[in-house]
Amino acid sequence: MEQAPQRYAVVTGANKGIGIEIINNAGIGGLVIKDNDLVPQVLFQSRELSDDVIEKAGIVQTFELAEECLQINYYGAKRTSEALLPFLQLSESPRIVNVSSSLGKLKCVSNEWAKGILGDAENLTEERVDEVLNEFLKDIKEGCLERKGWPKVLGAYIISKAAMNAYTRIVAKKYPTICINSVCPGYVKTDITANTGILTAEEGAASPVKIALLSNASSGLFYSQNEIAKAKPCSLSVNCSKFIKLRWKILHKVVTGANKGIGLEIVRQLASNGVKVVLTSRDEKRGLHALKTLKDLSGFVLFHQLDVADPASVASLADFIKSKFGKLDILVNNAGVSGVVIKDTDLLPSLILKGEELSDDEIEKARSQTYELAQDCLQINYYGAKRTSESLLSLLQLSDSPRIVNVSSFLGQLKCVLNEWAKGVFKDADNLTEEKIDMVLNEFLEDFKEGRLESKGWPKAISAYVLSKAALNAYTRILAKKFPTFCINSVCPGYVKTDMTSNTGFITVEEGAASPVRLALLPNGSPSGFFYDRSQISFY
Structure with missing residues (x-):
């Protein structure tokens, strides 16, 4: 096999902090803050600080510090790039x-x-960036920063990074074959923030590393961690410090069925984004073992036992969250079972992807399913998610950005529900109710028990799993309609390599978890009541 060509990288300012974790990151703040306790306030509320607070913080911003800041943060990066x-x-x-x-x-x-x-992208040049920086330095030297409308606390740092973002766009336009982007790694615990940040250096470094390894990516963009941010200035009524405070407020999240597979990876990715996550698992021993694998994120992850099929266990989780956090921002219903026993893993991809096209002999050779397994599947995949959601709704209502993400499957789409009566009930969005879902599931279980699945037109390959996920998708729409201030969606993460698929999937758990995580972190005003096939809105 031909080996991939060796790649070479240069990381500036890499002796500590984010830089050593990335191993263009040299940078200084352009000021001295004597009181470290006030660093977060200085960083997040710089435009709102009174002169008294500035004096109390002992902020020293001199011409020499500002000049050095621009020389390193902007001209240093430019010089190295050239x-x-x-x-x-x-x-x-x-x-x-x-x-x-x-x-x-x-x-x-x-x-x-x-x-x-x-902000004038069409006419941006390096000379115009120089003009801005020279004017800033002239005004700081003459003591007229505030009168000229420059930032009064973090002036040099803000201007140096704004210049860096502008230069990124200029170079990207000049060299279309090079992928050039700038990125904010987040509020990271480093010397430059006096270790007051929320993210670790490892977590902060993840975004630059990801962008460095992008394939066929866009160029000339600004990323806020993993998300592309707007390049143009927003409305002047949007206050910078308020924006930053909103971005870094601590979110609290519950992920069910999170001791392994997609669930564990969802926990990892959210915690890496600064979200406080409650990892849950039916098996306490396995849950605690999973927690140990996330020791680098221990400040953001904690464990609580949860059996979604047990009302007392669900109530215990709700009490724990109420006493620990007082509210909940995000719920990811991920707990699930297949409802079958796989007999031949080699046949599993065919069973999942072409189930109803297989002969009865092929299906029987691939799996076995019983009434008890079907009952358990519905209890966990649908009623468990419903029970957990209902128990936590009052805590989610206390959040200013409540999110529910139901991890579903493409097998739950209506085209996979072969029983025409059931399909009609689920399809009638205007008249959907929880009682109607119960009616469909009870009818399915009765027909299963009586051996009438095929004669009644129910799915025969992975019967209970298909119905449980179709019910979950229907419940997503009902709940989204009932709680219009919430953002509630269901998502198929893709055919993922997990225990449930006997590791026959096409994508990794990291790739599979990315879609639920993205939906969990959607901004307010995003679509609700939809079914996503990975990152795309799809048909129910």
């Missing part, structure tokens, strides 16, 4: 990642003239 561009052009997949900051977004550049220049 020196290495000839070598980058020899690469088959050249990448430049400029580690920036959310403070470098145009909404934080309070000088309107500077904002106008840096």
Whole structure:
């Protein structure tokens, strides 16, 4: 087998913090803060600070510090990029990642003239960026920052990162074959934040590393961690410090069935994004073992036993969350079982992807299913998710961004529900009720018990699983209609390599977890009541 070509990378400022974890990240703040307890306030509320607070913080912002900040954060990155561009052009997949900051977004550049220049993408040039920086330095030297409308606390840092973002767009336009982006890694515990950050250096480094390894990616963009952020300045009524405070408020989340597979990876990815996550598992021993595998994220993950089929266990979880956090922001209903016993793993992909096309002999050779397994499947996959949601709804209502993500399957789409009566009930969105879902599931179980699945037109390959996921999708629509201030969606994560698929899937758990995580972190006003096939809205 031919080996992939060796790739080479340069990381600046990499002796500590994010830089050593990434192993373009050299950077300094451009000021001195004597009181470390006030660092978060200085970073997040810089435009709202009174002169008294600034004095109490002992903030020193001199011309010399500002000059050094611009020289390192902007001109240093520019100088390094220019020196290495000839070598980058020899690469088959050249990448430049400029580690920036959310403070470098145009909404934080309070000088309107500077904002106008840096926001004019069509006419941006390096000379115009120089013009802005020279004017800033001139005004700080003459003591007229506040009068000229420049940021008064983190001026040099903000302007240096805004210049960096502008330069990213210029170079991306100039070198279309190079993938060049800037990224805010988040509020990270480093020397530059006096270790007051929320994310670890490992978590902060993840975003630049991901962008450095992107394939066929867009260029000239600004990423806020893993998400592409708006390049243009937002409305002037949006206050920068309020934006940052919103982004970094602590969210609290529950993931059911999270001791392994997709559930565990959802926990990992959310915790890496600064979300406090309650990892749950029916088996306490396995849950605690899973918790140990996330020891690097111990500040963001805790465990609580949960059997979604047991009302007392669900009530215990609700009491725990109420006493621990007082509210809940995100619920991911991931707990699930297949409802069958696999006899031949080699036949599993055919059973999942082409189940109803297989002969009875092929199906019987691949799996066995019983009434008891079907009952258990409905109790966990549908009633368990419903029971957990209902128990936690009052806590979710206390959040200003409540989210419920129901991990479903493409097998729960209506095209897989062969019984025409059941399909008609689920399809009638305007008249859907929980009682009608119960009616369908009870009819299915009765026909299963009496051996009438095939004669009544029910799915025969993975019967209970299909019905449980179709019911979950229907419940998603009912709940979204009932709670319009919530964002509630169901999602098929794809055919993932997990124990449930006997590791026959096409995608990794990391790739599979990405879709539920994305839905869990959707901004307010996002679509609700939909079924997603991975990242795309699909048909029920």
